[in-house]
Every structure is written in structure tokens, then in C-alpha cells.
Amino acid sequence: MNDPSINPFATRYTRPGELPYLLPDGLTIAKLVDRLKQQHWRGAIVGPHGSGKSSLLAACREEFLKRERILSEYSLHNHERTLANLFTNARSWNDRTLVIVDGYEQLSWRSTLQLAFLVRIRRAGLVVTVHAPTNLPTWYETVPSAELAEQVAKLAIHRALVDPQATQEKLDRETIHAAYHGDGNIRETLFRLYDIWRAKQS
Structure with a gap:
């Protein structure tokens, strides 16, 4: 018998990374990351609010590291329009870097152009979460x-x-x-x- 005061829906049990990510039958995290590699490490996770986009990123993190990706991660909240320390961080990016932007649609057009430029000249990969298809190829759609x-x-x-x-x-x-x-x-x-x-x- 477990402690009856436990609430299984408390944040410590449900935040991104705490639960296994549920993928369709036949699809694994490794296969999903293979797909991203085939897209030259560029892709968007597309889906509505609260559909598991951040959770999927968290589930893929270990697999990214297994593939020797160097992660540069950003998570945008409360209508943030820019990426903090973008130009400073970009100095260390290279062809093994995977830039991750959770909440990409919040960025201003100027910030998206700056990001695209820096990713291109540094030959880095780019993964974003968005609510609708964007200029990046769709990597996975949450339903x-x-x-x-x-x-x-x-x-x-x-x-x-x-x-x-x-x-x-x-x-x-x-x-x-x-x-x-x-x-x-x-x-x-x-x-x-x-x-x-x-x-x-x-």
C-alpha cells in the first residue's frame, strides 16, 4: 500500500522527462532521431498547446547525446521574443551542435533571421517546437x-x-x-x- 497522500499528477511526476514518451506502434526514440539525422539535424515538432512537444524533446535528449550532438538549448516563456546570449553562444557552435528552441513561434522575425543565419554559418543543426508548420521540415507532429x-x-x-x-x-x-x-x-x-x-x- 502506498502513501494515500501521494498525488500522481503532481509536477514532480508529470513534468517533461519524468514519464516515458508514448509514440505510435513501431516508432521508437532511436528511429525518430534517425529521421532527424536524415533531415540533416533540422526539423520542427509541430502540435497544439499541451500536446507533448516539450516532453518529446526531453525524451530525445539522451539519444541526442548518444549521437554525439552538443546541445544548445533555449526554452521560451511569456512571449519572449529573443534568444538570450545568442551571438555569444553561437561562437562555440559547430557541425556537431544541435540548437533546440522550445517555443520557436514566440520569436520575432528578426530573431528567427538571426538564428537561421548563425545556424547556417556554423553548420549547426536546429530543432524547434511550433504550433503550426514553419520553414523547417516537420520532424514529428503531436496529435x-x-x-x-x-x-x-x-x-x-x-x-x-x-x-x-x-x-x-x-x-x-x-x-x-x-x-x-x-x-x-x-x-x-x-x-x-x-x-x-x-x-x-x-
Whole structure:
């Protein structure tokens, strides 16, 4: 029996990198990174808000390092329009560098041009996350669904090692699907399930 006070949807169990990334049957992280290599290490992860783009990047990180990529990572929040220390960082880029920009669509047009220029002259790779196709080739498209949200929720429960019997009493399939259909955002679904789980604890 596990601690009944544990909430499996707490951030420590669900943040990017904590859960295995769920790919379609037959596709693995290694195969996905092979695809990026074939695209000369240039590609975009495309998908709506909360569909797992950041989680996929986190899942690929170890494989990038296995391929001897040197990572230069940026994560944009709150409408940031520029990349901090871009020109300084770019001095060390080379053909083994993989520049990663999570939230690429937030950049100003000037910043995207600067980034493209620096990547080109340094012969670096570039991976971005965006909500719609961009000038980079699409590397992977995230497609959220209620069924995927259910799978992710079950993984979070397993990650937290919550007692299965208690889980069934507190959180059934219909509850998970109802939480997802609030807006089709898996990240927000997990936030809602956190509140639902906490309420059922009281």
C-alpha cells in the first residue's frame, strides 16, 4: 500500500522527462532521431498547446547525446521574443551542435533571421517546437486525444506507485476523458486531474 497522500499528477511526476514518451506502434526514440539525422539535424515538432512537444524533446535528449550532438538549448516563456546570449553562444557552435528552441513561434522575425543565419554559418543543426508548420521540415507532429490522455494519466499513476485499488475508486476512465475534453490539452488535463485527485482525498 502506498502513501494515500501521494498525488500522481503532481509536477514532480508529470513534468517533461519524468514519464516515458508514448509514440505510435513501431516508432521508437532511436528511429525518430534517425529521421532527424536524415533531415540533416533540422526539423520542427509541430502540435497544439499541451500536446507533448516539450516532453518529446526531453525524451530525445539522451539519444541526442548518444549521437554525439552538443546541445544548445533555449526554452521560451511569456512571449519572449529573443534568444538570450545568442551571438555569444553561437561562437562555440559547430557541425556537431544541435540548437533546440522550445517555443520557436514566440520569436520575432528578426530573431528567427538571426538564428537561421548563425545556424547556417556554423553548420549547426536546429530543432524547434511550433504550433503550426514553419520553414523547417516537420520532424514529428503531436496529435493529442482522449485515449492518449488516459495513457499518460495511467503512466503518471504508475510513476507515483499509487495503490491500484485506490486508483480505480478515485479515477475512472470517464473522469479522465471528461478532464481531457475541457479543451483537448493533455498538460491542462493533468492539472485538472491533480485537482480531482486532491478533492477525492478529502
